[in-house]
Amino acid sequence: MALSRTIVIAGAGIGGLTAALALAARGFRIVVLEKAERLEEVGAGLQLSPNASRVLVELGLAERLKERAVTPEAVSIMSARAGGELLRMPLGEAASLRAGAPYWVVHRADLQSMLADAVSDHPDIDLKLGATFEDVAPHAKGLTVVHRSGTIRRSDLASALIGADGIWSTVRQHLFPEVQPRFSGLIAWRGTLDATQLPKDYTARRVQLWMGRNAHLVAYPIAGGRQINVVAVLPGTWNRPGWSTPGDRREVMDAFAAPHWPASARMMLATVDSWRKWALFGVPDGCPWSNGPIGLLGDAVHAMLPFAAQGAGMAIEDAAVLARHLSLETAESTADITAALTQYGRARQARVRRVQRTARQQGRIYHFTGPLAVARDLAIRALGPDRMLARQDWIYNWRP
Template identity: 95%
Template sequence: MALSRTIVIAGAGIGGLTAALALAARGFRIVVLEKAERLEEVGAGLQLSPNASRVLVELGLTERLKRSAVTPDALCVMSARAGGELLRMPLGEAASARAGAPYWVVHRADLQSALAGAVSDHPDIDLKLGATFEDVAPHAKGLTVVHRSGTIRRSDLASALIGADGIWSTVRQHLFPEVQPRFSGLIAWRGTLDATQLPKDFTARRVQLWMGPNAHLVAYPIAGGRQINVVAVLPGTWNRPGWSTPGDPFEVMDAFAAPRWPSQARMMLTAVDNWRKWALFGVPDGCPWSQGPVGLLGDAVHAMLPFAAQGAGMAIEDAAVLARHLSLEAAESTADVTAALKQYGRARQARVRRVQRTARQQGRIYHLGGPLAVARDVAIRALGPERMLARQDWIYGWRP
């Protein structure tokens, strides 16, 4: 009995939709299960360095993103202690030429909309909204994947199930209930503002990274440059799940109070009217990537701290590698699919762990204070922009 050519993906986030397009391009029929009734903005801005944008370009997303994605000219590393810029690392054409793909900053909703549009236009992808994954069981043709829409339970036959359902993954819980997200002790606050609210020199096409004692701040343009995305990361004890809990602006402003933080940084914070916060959790290193013909992707298997700006990028990379490995197999049996998913996990583990370590290390560096902050600032200035950009080659230069 021939194995089904259908693959079910749980989760219609960035990773799940990218995987749907990549797998459909390899000849599979895809069913995407998304528990939300409609796709809505969660989070705010994303940085898509060339390793991630390359995959999206190859999937034909350029035209859909060109109106909303911004190519920043530079990453400006700023020090609260020094009161301003330490280093300006070239992005724009410099990074694109070096890596062979663009560096984009984009609103998460705009990226999700572009991916969802491409998914909707693809004849071999069925996006089911309001469909919650419930169970999976072996079947003569592969797997039976059970999902619920309201009070109605349905099932699909599939050769594989991919859990791309985020850090609180139901698929991972089904496979590996012992693997639980861990709170990092950090809280990310996000907000957006119209670019017209700031002086012109604050709205240049650049990414600003402000480092300070026990906190840091990132700001960059999104929505074609019409808005500025602001993210502040602070220590805290509040640790409820979720991406969009309302936050008290006085709590943010207190953490970024003068004189520890200069007026340049504080001006952006005061211009944000509506703060949202989310507790930063991670998935422990060593989480298995698959079991039989069921695999995991993105935050479901390697949710990481945001200090390398690679959370979405790693999920997009996962999708490309997953599609490559599944297509390399004849996929004529469950054993073939199981082997392909094991190969996919082995291909991704070392790189993802290195990115996770880099993110943790950079977070510690960003939040230094006192003499250690002085030494950090001196070292960054001495490094210079070209060497700083070269240090990113192992991330930006990746190809599937």
């Protein structure tokens, strides 16, 4: 008997929804299970560099995204030690022409909402909200995926299951219970502010990266430029799971106190009325990507520190590569599905590990103090904007 053409995806985050669209374009019927009753605003802004935006454009989502995304003109690399800008790396048209795809910044909730709208419009995708993945059982006809909605248990017959259910993945726990997220010792604080609250030169369409003593700060426009997304990263011991725990603004202001942080950075932080914090965890390098006809995607298999701005980008890339390896024509048996998922993992491992290492390294560089900070600032100035942008080519020029 032929396998079901249904693939079940656990998780309706950025990676799961992108995978649903990419796999549906290959002819599969997709069921997306999302435990939340509704898709609410969680997380912070995110950056979609050309390697990620290219995938979304090829899925036909460019017009939807243009309505919600902002194209930053540059990244301003700022040093708290030096008191201001070290270098302005061009983005916008320069990055788009160089990589052949746009560079966008967008609120995570806006991107998720846009993807969910596209999923809802697709006749071969069924998005089930309030549906919690519980179990999966292999058999001769493929897989039976069990999920719960309230008190009601249901099941779907599928040829494959993809766990795109985040860093605390239930699917990964089912497959590889020995793989547990690890706390990085860092906490990210997130806030937004109305762009009209800052002087005009603070609200230009650019990404600001402030590097300082044992801390750093990132700010960029979202919501069509009407808001500024601010993320401050600090060391700490608080390590509860979650994206949106309320935070005390005094902790942020104390950590970014003068004289170690200039007035311009402090003014931006002081304008944020409400802070949310989340502990930064990662999945250890070397987590397996699949087992039989069950695979993992995005944070479920490679959650990483955000210091390369590639967390969402890697999940979007995963979705494109997964769809490249899975097709109705080559998925006629469980052995075919298993082989395709194995190939998918092999195709992704080396690149993802390099991005993970880069993120960890950049986080350390951002927090340098003393002579190391002086040397860092001098090296960045010496590189210049064009060579700094060229250093991103290996990330931005990726194609599925």
